[in-house]
Amino acid sequence: MDTIASLFSFITTPVSWVIVQFHSLYGALFGPDTGWAWGLSIVSLVILIRICLIPLFVKQIKATRAMQTLQPEMKKIQERYKNDKQRQSEEMMKLYKETGTNPLSSCLPILAQSPFFFALYHVLNSIASNDTIGVINERLLASAQKAHIFGAPLASKFTDGSSEVAALGSSITDVRVVTAIMIVLMSLSQFYTQRQLMTKNVDTSVKTPFMQQQKMLMYIFPIIFAVFGINFPVGVLVYWLTTNVWTMGQQMYVIHNNPTPGSKAQAAYLDRLYKHVTHHGKTRSRRERVIVKAIVAKGRDRNDYERKFINGLSKAGLAAQTDGTVLKSEAAVATVTEDGTPTTAAAPKRQQPKRQPKSKRQAASGPKPAGGAEKTSAASTSLSKSDDPQDAKPAESADKAAPKSGGGGRSRAQSGQRKGPQRPKSSSKK
Numbered sequence: 001m002d003t004i005a006s007l008f009s010f011i012t013t014p015v016s017w018v019i020v021q022f023h024s025l026y027g028a029l030f031g032p033d034t035g036w037a038w039g040l041s042i043v044s045l046v047i048l049i050r051i052c053l054i055p056l057f058v059k060q061i062k063a064t065r066a067m068q069t070l071q072p073e074m075k076k077i078q079e080r081y082k083n084d085k086q087r088q089s090e091e092m093m094k095l096y097k098e099t100g101t102n103p104l105s106s107c108l109p110i111l112a113q114s115p116f117f118f119a120l121y122h123v124l125n126s127i128a129s130n131d132t133i134g135v136i137n138e139r140l141l142a143s144a145q146k147a148h149i150f151g152a153p154l155a156s157k158f159t160d161g162s163s164e165v166a167a168l169g170s171s172i173t174d175v176r177v178v179t180a181i182m183i184v185l186m187s188l189s190q191f192y193t194q195r196q197l198m199t200k201n202v203d204t205s206v207k208t209p210f211m212q213q214q215k216m217l218m219y220i221f222p223i224i225f226a227v228f229g230i231n232f233p234v235g236v237l238v239y240w241l242t243t244n245v246w247t248m249g250q251q252m253y254v255i256h257n258n259p260t261p262g263s264k265a266q267a268a269y270l271d272r273l274y275k276h277v278t279h280h281g282k283t284r285s286r287r288e289r290v291i292v293k294a295i296v297a298k299g300r301d302r303n304d305y306e307r308k309f310i311n312g313l314s315k316a317g318l319a320a321q322t323d324g325t326v327l328k329s330e331a332a333v334a335t336v337t338e339d340g341t342p343t344t345a346a347a348p349k350r351q352q353p354k355r356q357p358k359s360k361r362q363a364a365s366g367p368k369p370a371g372g373a374e375k376t377s378a379a380s381t382s383l384s385k386s387d388d389p390q391d392a393k394p395a396e397s398a399d400k401a402a403p404k405s406g407g408g409g410r411s412r413a414q415s416g417q418r419k420g421p422q423r424p425k426s427s428s429k430k
Contacts, residue, residue: 015119016134018045023140038147038154042120042235046242049116050250053109060108061254066101071262072301109247117239124233128155128168145169149234152178158230175234182237183229187222189244193251194218200265201255257287262303270309278316282326289324296320 022041023032030036073095081088096102126133127144136144147154151174156165158179165172195218229237259265273288283289295306302310313320319329 011115011119012122013134015045015116016123016136018048019120019123020135020140033143033146035147035149035154038144038235039149039238042238043242045116045120046239046246049113050243050246053112056108056112057250061258063102066099070095070099070101113243117236120239121232121236124155124235127235128153128157128164128233149238150174150178152234154235155233157233158183179230179232179234179237182234182241183226186229186237186241186244187226189241189248190225191218191222193244193248194221196248196255197251201251201260201263262305266303267305270305274309274312277313277326278318281318281328283324291324292320292326293322293324296322296324 019038019041022044023037026037026040026044027034030040074092077088077091077095081091123133123136127136127141130141130145132138132141144154145168148170151170153165153168153170153175156168156170156175156179158176160172160175162172165175198215198218225240229240232240255265256269259269273291277283277288277292283292295302295309298306310320313326314329317329318326320326
C-alpha cells in the first residue's frame with residue numbers, strides 16, 4: 001500500500017494544503033488539537049472532491065442512459081445467439097464500439113478519486129511515522145498526532161501494535177474497536193449502494209455483460225474494503241466511509257427522480273407521477289413534462305410500466321400530449337359520486353346482446369306442434385298480413401276442398417300430410 005501511495009505523491013501537497021485550510025477553520029471552533037477539527041477537515045476534503053466530480057458523475061449518468069437505449073438491440077442479439085455465448089459477447093462489443101458507449105463508465109468516479117485517496121493515505125502515514133509532508137510542518141504534525149476520533153488516533157491502524165498505539169497516546173482496544181466498526185460500516189455502505197443499483201434501477205428484462213459485472217462488483221468491493229481496511233489509518237477510513245455515504249445518497253436521489261426505464265424504480269416513480277398528475281389534472285414541473293414527453297414519443301416501444309401509466313391516464317379522463325403536457329380527454333364523461341365529489345370516467349361501452357342457451361335455440365328452431373299451436377301460428381301470420389286481400393282467397397278454397405279430398409274427412413294435421421296449403425285438384429281427375 002505504501003508503494004502505491006508513493007506513486008501519487010505529486011498531489012500530496014495540494015491535498016495537505018486543503019486539509020490545513022479546513023483545519024484552521026474548524027480548529028477555531030473545536031480547538032486545533034481535537035479530533036473534531038481534523039476529522040471534519042477530512043470530511044470536508046471528501047465533499048470538495050465529490051463536488052468537483054459532479055460533471056464526471058453527469059457523464060456517467062449519460063453513458064448509463066445510452067446503455068439503456070441499446071437494451072432492445074442487446075435483447076435481439078441475445079435471442080439470435082442464445083446458444084453461442086462467445087458470438088454473443090463479440091456482437092455486444094461490436095455494438096458498444098459502433099454506438100460509442102462504454103459499459104465500464106460507472107467506474108469513472110471511483111477511478112477519478114483514487115489519486116486523492118492514495119495521497120491522503122500517504123499524508124496520514126507520514127503523520128504516523130512522525131514525518132512532515134507537504135504543507136504540514138512540525139507544529140501541525142504534533143497537533144495531528146494528538147487528535148483522536150472516538151479514542152483512536154488519526155494515524156493509527158487496526159494492525160498497529162501496542163507500542164505504536166501507546167506512542168500516539170491511546171490503547172490498542174480503542175483503536176481496534178473504532179477501526180473495526182468503521183470497516184464494517186464502510187463495507188455495508190458499499191454493498192448497499194451496489195445492491196440498490198442492481199435491485200431497483202436495472203431493467204431485468206434484458207441481461208447484459210454490464211449487469212453481470214455490476215453483480216460481481218456488489219460482492220467483490222465490500223470484501224476488498226474489508227481486507228484492505230485493516231491497513232488503512234483511521235483518517236483514511238473516515239475519508240472512505242464519507243465518500244461511500246455520499247455515493248449512496250447521490251444514487252438514491254438519482255433512482256428516486258430519474259430511474260432506469262423498465263426497472264422497479266421506474267414503476268414506483270410512474271405510480272407517484274400518476275397520482276400527482278391525476279390530482280392536479282396536469283404536469284406542473286419541467287421534469288414531469290420531460291418524462292411524459294419521452295414516454296409518449298416511444299409509441300409501441302413502451303414497456304409495461306409506461307403502458308400502464310398511459311392507460312391509467314386514459315381511464316382517468318386525461319390524455320398525454322407530445323409536448324409532455326396532460327389535457328382532459330374529449331371522451332371523458334363527468335360524473336358525481338354519492339358524497340358529491342366529481343370524478344371523471346370514460347364513455348360507456350356498447351353492450352353486446354346476451355347469447356341464449358342452447359336449449360332455447362333448439363326449441364325456437366325445432367318442429368312446430370300440431371293442432372291448436374299450428375292454428376295459433378297461422379292466425380298470427382294472417383293477422384300480420386291482414387292488409388293484403390289476396391291472402392284470404394287461398395285459405396277459403398283450401399277449406400272448401402278439404403272435405404272432398406280423401407275418405408274419412410280427416411284434416412291434414414290428423415292425416416300427417418305435409419304442412420301448408422295444398423293445390424286444388426284438377427277437374428279432369430274428379
